[in-house]
Each structure stands twice: as C-alpha cells, then as structure tokens.
Amino acid sequence: MDLVDAKRREVLKTGGVLALAAASGIIKPGDALAQEWNKAAFETKSVAETIKALGGSGSTLSSAIEITAPDIAENGAVVPIAVESKLPKTQAIAILIEKNPSTLSAEFEIPAGTDPFVSTRVKMGETSNIYALVIADGKYFHAVKEIKVTIGGCGG
Amino acid sequence: MRIHRVLAGVLTAMLPCFAPAQQDTLKEIERYRQLLQDGNPAELYEARGEELWKRGRGPKNASLERCDLGLGPGVVKGAYVRLPRYFADTDRVQDLESRLVTCMVTLQGFTTEEAKRNPFSGTGVPMLTTDPFSGVGQRSVMTDLVAWIASESRGMKIAPSMSHPKERLAYQAGENLFYYRAGPYDFGCVTCHGEEGKRIRLQNLPKMTNAKDAQRAFGTWPAYRVSEGELRSMQWRMWECVRQMRFPELEFASDASIALITYLAKKAEGGALDAPAIKR
C-alpha cells in the first residue's frame, strides 16, 4: 500500500509541476500534454491489470457511482457513456471495457471545482461489461454495467 | 467497423439464453439513439463545408460563392429543401451534389471528372477504400459542402419543384426505378421500403410511399453515420442501397440517382428538414 501511495504521490506531483509550468506560460498546454501518457495502463488486458497500472491494488464496488449508458448499443463504434461519482474527494474517473483488446479506454483527472462527472463515447468490439473506476481520496471504487452490442444492417 | 460488426454478430449469437424481450430491446435502442443526439460530429463537417464554399479553389482559384443552387447565384439559405429541380443552364434536373459538380466545373475550372472524384469521404471500412471512396479517413470536399449547405435549410419544409416537364419525367423514372426488381437477390427499393413498420435487423425501414415515413427518412439526410464515423449524403444513401440490392454500381450524380432522389423528395414534400442528423 505504501508503494502504491508513493507512486500516486509521484503522479500527482508530476501533474502539478506540468500544470504549474503551463500556468506560468513557460510551455503551452499542447506541449505539456504530449509528455504524460500512461502507456502501461493503456496496454493492460484485464480490469485487475488496469487498476494496478493506475496505481491501485484493488477496488470496491460502490453504489455511489452511476453509469449512464444504453443497455443495448445499436452500433459498437459509438457507445455513449456518462459516469457520475457521488464519492467525496473524487480525483479521477476511468472507463474500462472488459472485452476490448485494451481494457482501459479513457482516464479523466478531476480537479477540485470540477464536477465528478464525465460523458463521452467509446468503441466496443463486442458485448461486454464496462467498468467505471473512480479514485476518491486515494481509494479505488467501481461500478459495472453490461452493454450489449448488436449486429446491424444488411450485407454485413 | 466491419470487424466490430462481425464480432458483435458472433457474440450476440452466443449470448446466454434469455426470453426474447423484444420491447425492451427496441426501447433500449431508442434510448441509444437519443443519447447520441447530444453531440453530432456533423458539425465538424458543416464548419469545413462553409469554409470550402468561400475558399478559392481549382484552376480559376474561384470560390463557390456565385454558385446558383436554384434560388439565384450565391443563395444557400433554403436551397437544399428546394432540390432536386430543373436548371436551364444545364437543361437537366439536378440534385445538390450534381449541381455542385456543375459549379465546380463552371466557376472553379475543374474538369467534370475532377469534380466527381471522391464524392464520399473515406469510410474507414476496409472493403470500401477503393474508388469512389477516397481511403480511410480521407476528406471529401463534396461531403463537407453538402453538410454545410443542408444545414442552411435546417427546419425548413421540403418542397421540390415539380413544374417543369423534365422534373415530372425524373419523378416518373424515379418511381419506376423504385419498383424495379432485378439481380441475384430479386431486390428492388420496394423490397425494403414498401411496407410500414418493418425492420432489417434492428433498423427501422421507412415506407417511402407513406408521407410521414418519407418525410422523416428524407428529412434526416445527410447524416453522420456512427457505424462508419462519417457524414453521408443523399447520393451516398442511394449508392449504398443499390449496392446492397446487389445491383451494379450506381454512378455518382447520374440521372438515375437524381431520378430516385426526385421521387423521394416529392414523397417527403411538406416534411421539415432535420439534417444533418446523426444515425446508427
């Protein structure tokens, strides 16, 4: 746990330094961006691996996280998904798609003052569970929902 | 997303047994469609289209701002819902896309072949990367222009002109093509669009001879198709239906394509344009 916390602090520190540099006009936001991308996390192939790569050792199912998404997606190329966390001190929200070739789809850092809510659209290769992983006060929580992906059209 | 579609099919087929809760399925699909309405990437195409209309292009480095879409040179507002129509300068009935070809030739100095190249943006569907598509993710000037010009008729009533004999001829030809069955599957447009309340898989099929259906169908093209991640025009809609009918390729901006669009526009008369839309 210590190790994880240390890692987490390091991540936060790096983010902080970059944000500071951007704010002071030393570098433009676009320059700062390209430098921080958690390659290891985006290469994970399971929910457990992703949580680990994001600095957690596990996560607790929480009813304080709400996933808004259709039960059935007419097309897997665009699946609308919104995640809202009611957990105090929500720091980050990640969207994980269990059966995609890479589990982690997106991770959002939520600074104080920003609602613990994000809405976006993801690709799903097939019917799968999606996980909304929330880091709140340094702890890991999740909600899960199955989304079915249907086949469409003729000639396909 | 062909790979995804195939996967999805296999997976759906292997889903554990549960009661065929068809009502719930349709309800959820409807919910899916509603959730998509919030942000329509067609806006990205519209913005490019407006810029392309005003930008000097072609051998003459001219913009399209003098292009006559039927309401006079340069009038874009409301032009789309009045098409197709007869144009005296070409002595032809033209839809938006064939008219844009004319303007690119006469105003900008492109050859007809150049103006017709890449009429649809790259689909990203690997099987379809060859002509007339322009490759994965490739832009189409035509598609961008169509997106913007259609958006300038949003909310207006569909009112194609039917006063010229050639317009009536195009309508008749379109109607008879609509009922024309041929090819190895015995398909015609009417196979899928002749009855009310039918579906292919989960896709609702408009009955084109029913005004309400036709208005909704015609009035929501062009549209951003999420299955392809592209904006699609009415010419593309015709081209793609005809492909799935197992017919030979319908040529872009051809008279038969315009005849079909004329027929459909007339059937949709009085409906409001709600395009560019977002669809599966």
Next chain:
Amino acid sequence: MQPKMILALALCGIWVAGCATRPSDSEAERALAEMIKASFKTRGQATIDRLNQDEVQALCSEYKGEPPEGVRQKIEKSQQATLRYPVSGKMMGDWREGQRIAQSGAGRQFTDDPARPAGGSCYNCHQLAPQELSFGTIGPSLYRFGKLRGSSEAIQKYAYGKIYNSEAFSACSNMPRLGHNGVLTEEQITHLVALLLDPESPVNK
C-alpha cells in the same frame, strides 16, 4: 444490359392509359434508355447485366409487387417447375452450420469476395433463434418453426423448396430465390432446413 424493360416501366407512369399497352418508341423512351445506360456500371462481380430482368422480376416490377390472380398463378406455376431437391434425398443438414449461414448477410455485393460463400441473410428479415435480438421483420418470425410443424418429409421438402425458390410458393415475395438464383448451394440450404426443423436447433427450443 436490357434497358428496354426498365424503360417500359419507367414510361408506364407517363402513359395516362397505364401499362396495358406497350409504349411505342419515342424520343422520351430513347432518352430514358440513355439515362439508365449512363447511370449504372459494372463493378467487380456486380456486372451490368444484373439489371436484366427475368420474367418473374419483370412481372413483379410491372405490377408493383401485387400481380392479379392470373399472373400470380402463372408465376408460381413457372417457378414450381424450377424446384430441384437434393438427389441424395437428404434435406436436413447441420443446424449449427445453418445458424452461421443465417447470420451472414454477405454475398453478391460488389464489395464481397466472390470466392467466399454467400450467407443466407436470414436474420436480416426473420426472427429465428430467440438469443439473437437483432433480427428483421420483413419476413415472418420463424421462431419455433419446427416445433410447431414437426420435421416430416413433407415439411422438410416445403422448407427446402421455399428457400430454394420462394416465388414458387408466393409470387412476388420479398424473399430472394436463394437456390434458383445460385446464391446458396444445395448443402447450405440443407443446413438452413436443419436450423428450422431440427429439434435440437435453438429455433425450436
């Protein structure tokens, strides 16, 4: 290419008298012939001659899918004569194969690989196995098809024949003549018959 037939059709609406008499050659007819000729082109396996209609296609187009009784009987009779059943007499194949064929809507489009077998496109229009939620409704639901009818030889023959040439049973049906038009092989059709009739098929569960 046989633009005559398209033409005759395209012109029907213009003749106030309707389609009872064949329209005579005219300027308009020639103009329309040109239109068709210039509007389609061969691409890959989808050659231009696909626009040529056989008798059934021509009649169904002419009557907009609703032929009068006499024409209906004529079509069904002529199409009954085309029915070819497996020489082996075996009409039931493997329902698992049938399920795969029923799922696939590929085949005969110019974007399809002509070397690969076509699918049956069944789910595009019919409900079959209840697990598949994504099914069309242009055709009737075939869920429990075999459970309701059994799998006697007569039923097998009917199912095989209907898939082989739907027009033999229902003139101007929306269903492709999958066997007659050479879309599906004899063996593929036997698999689809099994999907419909085999008691073990998910269709009958």
Next chain:
Amino acid sequence: MVDPMRIRANMTGDKVEVKVLMSHEMETGLRKDAQGKIIPAHFIRNVTVTHGGKTVLSAQWGTSVSRNPFLHFRFKGGKPGDKVTISWADNNGEKRTDEATIAGG
C-alpha cells in the same frame, strides 16, 4: 488535416457546462486496409481543459474512444465572457488548441 474543435460552454446555474467535438480518426491500429495492410494507430492521447490558467479537466485516452470524439463535463468558477481553452495531442505529435467564450445560461 487538424480541424478546429467545436466547443460549447454555457452557464447552467453556477456551473459551466462544456461540450466539445473533436475532429479525429481515433484509428485503433487493429484494422486492415483493402490490401490487408494494418492501418497504423492514430489517436488523441491527451486532452487538457483550462479556465483562467487553471486546469479544469485533463484526460488520457486510448484507441477505444470513438472517432470524432465527444466530451461533456462541468466545472465551477466560470462566468459568462470567460474563456475556456481546450487542447489535445495525439500519438503522432499532432496538436490542436481552441478557445471558446462562456455563454450565459
């Protein structure tokens, strides 16, 4: 090829509601073209949203965010007339920064 974003920033109550559409292929790197060649991955990896010099959202994305991405979120502390700045950077080093003015509720 790098198009402007479409940004909407509106006050709803005391919060700024931001909706943005980005023009991007978001190619997965798993698909093949007509010749059977892999289409290389091409996707936005980082998104940063700032308001008044402060980051109000930052995101890291993988290849499974949909093509022409859509993002919607809310933050406190903005008022009509303020600017919201959004930047993205993709795996090929392409970048885009756009700005929108917050509209009243």
